[in-house]
Amino acid sequence: MKVDIVEILHQPEYTDENRCEPCTVLNLVIAGIAGSAIARKSKLGGAAAFGASVGLIYLRGYLVPGTPTLTKRYLPSAVLRWFGKEPELETRGGLGSVPSETTSANEQPSKAMTSDSETSTEEIDPHDFLLTEDVLEPCENRDDLCISESYSKRWNAEIVDLTEKDLDVDEAVSILGVQMEGETFEIEQYGEAWALVTGSQTIGQWPSQGALLADVGAARVLEEWSDEWDNLVPAQRGQILNGLRLFLERCPGSEGSVSISQETVESCCSSHEVITVSCDKTGERLFEQQLNEV
Incomplete structure (x- = not known):
């Protein structure tokens, strides 16, 4: 032979x-x-x-x-x-999570996003913000942090409301604080991922529809909950909302539980440890971020 x-x-x-x-x-x-x-x-x-x-x-x-x-x-x-091989892993971390390298030469950089009021451009620690605003508090039955019961109830109610109707892109843009003059926004699905896009750039990427709904619902609550929310630029809001999803205990829109796991993601020239939060029943991913950034 x-x-x-x-x-x-x-x-x-x-x-x-x-x-x-x-x-x-x-x-x-x-x-x-x-x-x-x-x-x-x-x-x-x-x-x-x-x-x-x-x-x-x-x-x-x-x-x-x-x-x-x-x-x-x-x-x-x-x-x-x-060699043109960016070792950083692109994760779908919500609003403002798209690196500038993914845009073309004709696209506007993400700093074109502004919020509805005069805003701060200082770095923000989502963990500190959520603690200061009493969104997070010490858990009752373990040595960890949990979402406060009052915030959790309001957040879940908003998510349920959003899952019962089609998400309005104008409402999502408004509640997330994005303003780009002359731009028309759309929400598009790419496989399991969902993205907020304009004609010139991608504003944010979410690992699933549930993750996007969770962010919009959380932003709805924070708009009334926090006096500081209006002073944050969209990128800062995106960091806070992405971090908040790490504390989800139920799958958005259902009664299913969620699980946190760690996995190794391989690219052609590098490997990364990624923390994920996924719905146990459906496998829908709600959170993903490199371990060294969590």
């Missing part, structure tokens, strides 16, 4: 559109060094070794066994950026 050596060696998960350029360059450098070392004793042997190495890199994506894992784990972030 004829054996196709090319088919055996070919690894599509690391080649073609899945090829990791930093891995390829690193392995080519290694191949060049090895070929040069062999060429000191035999030029023909060095050329043959380098040619064979290039062939393996072309078919397999790498020469040194374990290169994808080694690159993800040990190659510095700055080096990955040199």
Whole structure:
């Protein structure tokens, strides 16, 4: 039986559109060094070794066994950026969570978003804000923080109201504090993800419809609950709302429970530990963020 050596060696998960350029360059450098070392004793042997190495890199994506894992784990972030491989993982963290790198040259940066009143541009700690505004409080039965009962009841009531009707994009934009002159807003679905978009840019991305409804419902309550809410810019509001979803105990719009889990997300050249909150019955994801940012 004829054996196709090319088919055996070919690894599509690391080649073609899945090829990791930093891995390829690193392995080519290694191949060049090895070929040069062999060429000191035999030029023909060095050329043959380098040619064979290039062939393996072309078919397999790498020469040194374990290169994808080694690159993800040990190659510095700055080096990955040199090759155009941004090591940061894009998570769908709600309003203002879309990095500027995802917009085109003709799009407006997200700083074009403004709130309804004069706002502060200082950094805000969502945890401190939620504690100061009495949204979070010490849990009664464990050493942790929980949503206060009074806020939780109002938040759940708003979510139920939102799930019983179609979400109005103008209301969502208003309650989230976004103002962009001359722009028309739309809410679009991409697979399981939901996004607030304009003709020029994406304003925010949520991991599910439930996450979006939870944010709009929470913003409804905070508008009356907190005297400081009107003084926050949309990006700050987005951080607070995203952090608040981490404390959800029930799946929005249902009586199902939720679970917090940790998972490893792989990209072509890096790996990240991500914390998620998902509905147990439906699997709908309500929160996702890198572990080092939680």
